[in-house]
Amino acid sequence: xxxxxxxxxxxxxxxxxxxxxxxxxxxxxxxxxxxxxxxxxxxxxxxxxxxxxxxxxxxxxxxxxxxxxxxxxxxxxxxxxxxxxxxxxxxxxxxxxxxxxxxxxxxxxxxxxxxxxxxxxxxxxxxxxxxxxxxxxxxxxxxxxxxxxxxxxxxxxxxxxxxxxxxxxxxx
Amino acid sequence: xxxxxxxxxxxxxxxxxxxxxxxxxxxxxxxxxxxxxxxxxxxxxxxxxxxxxxxxxxxxxxxxxxxxxxxxxxxxxxxxxxxxxxxxxxxxxxxxxxxxxxxxxxxxxxxxxxxxxxxxxxxxxxxxxxxxxxxxxxxxxxxxxxxxxxxxxxxxxxxxxxxxxxxxxxxxxxxxxxxxxxxxxxxxxxx
Numbered sequence: 001x002x003x004x005x006x007x008x009x010x011x012x013x014x015x016x017x018x019x020x021x022x023x024x025x026x027x028x029x030x031x032x033x034x035x036x037x038x039x040x041x042x043x044x045x046x047x048x049x050x051x052x053x054x055x056x057x058x059x060x061x062x063x064x065x066x067x068x069x070x071x072x073x074x075x076x077x078x079x080x081x082x083x084x085x086x087x088x089x090x091x092x093x094x095x096x097x098x099x100x101x102x103x104x105x106x107x108x109x110x111x112x113x114x115x116x117x118x119x120x121x122x123x124x125x126x127x128x129x130x131x132x133x134x135x136x137x138x139x140x141x142x143x144x145x146x147x148x149x150x151x152x153x154x155x156x157x158x159x160x161x162x163x164x165x166x167x168x169x170x171x172x
Numbered sequence: 173x174x175x176x177x178x179x180x181x182x183x184x185x186x187x188x189x190x191x192x193x194x195x196x197x198x199x200x201x202x203x204x205x206x207x208x209x210x211x212x213x214x215x216x217x218x219x220x221x222x223x224x225x226x227x228x229x230x231x232x233x234x235x236x237x238x239x240x241x242x243x244x245x246x247x248x249x250x251x252x253x254x255x256x257x258x259x260x261x262x263x264x265x266x267x268x269x270x271x272x273x274x275x276x277x278x279x280x281x282x283x284x285x286x287x288x289x290x291x292x293x294x295x296x297x298x299x300x301x302x303x304x305x306x307x308x309x310x311x312x313x314x315x316x317x318x319x320x321x322x323x324x325x326x327x328x329x330x331x332x333x334x335x336x337x338x339x340x341x342x343x344x345x346x347x348x349x350x351x352x353x354x355x356x357x358x359x360x361x362x363x
Contacts (some may be wrong), residue, residue: 028236041237043265046257057234060219060352062360066252089349
């Protein structure tokens with residue numbers, strides 16, 4: 001299976017019912033699979049911090065949720081994560097395409113993308129980085145299971161070695 | 173245009189009377205303090221926000237999509253101003269159990285009452301142009317009528333209610349995980 005098929009199965013295995021997302025070029029294939037998959041209810045948001053609100057509301061309504069977005073978009077969520085998800089102990093599973101590291105051509109992606117693991121640590125959100133596509137399914141499944149059982153967010157960062165790198169700026 | 177303003181306490185009491193079973197997602201600050209002032213402290217379905225300014229309506233959307241119970245958002249004009257895109261998102265999914273109230277007091281009430289300096293902005297017009305039904309009210313009786321109609325509507329309605337700024341003494345519990353857990357238990361446990 002492809003990394004995105006593995007990721008979709010892992011979301012289902014982890015018990016995810018609602019997926020909030022914003023498009024990203026690398027995430028596009030996974031979003032497409034999740035939107036077409038009857039196992040998931042999907043919500044396209046206009047800004048990533050909206051997704052945090054949607055996922056918190058979904059949890060209070062009895063659902064479990066995941067966020068799909070890119071690392072720069074995850075940076076948009078920090079006040080919502082830090083002042084709602086974490087202190088209210090409301091879990092979500094984040095699956096995030098990480099920019100700013102190996103293969104990055106755009107300096108604007110570097111400050112929050114390269115440092116996203118440290119930024120998440122600082123705000124109190126556990127996270128892990130996947131560099132090998134072979135590890136996608138198990139990592140996302142385990143991340144979801146620990147997020148929902150501990151009732152705290154967990155974010156999986158997918159490197160460009162998993163999702164494929166952008167060949168050049170002109171294609172951005 | 174009249175400059176009459178409704179009473180936020182009376183309007184909040186009114187909405188609780190009209191929809192006693194509704195889950196109520198209240199914006200941080202004044203909206204939550206007024207809700208805490210007028211409702212039973214044990215009311216489990218009050219999901220008070222202690223932070224995340226600008227995210228309250230999004231919380232209501234996620235909740236409305238995840239429960240069959242009525243969901244009412246009590247947002248503020250300053251908070252909505254920083255997250256207007258959420259109105260387009262709400263219109264995309266348009267859950268039939270969601271009603272959005274925006275308390276328009278023209279100030280950042282929780283930080284000392286600084287002016288929004290946004291009197292030129294028509295929040296109901298923005299909601300309509302985002303694809304939602306919307307109504308502006310300036311009196312408590314008109315609010316109750318609008319709220320009753322909104323909760324009976326199959327589409328999401330945004331009620332922009334102009335109110336005088338208030339500074340309540342009441343506070344919700346500071347135990348934020350308890351607030352979320354209590355609301356979740358109330359909505360997911362069969363009674």
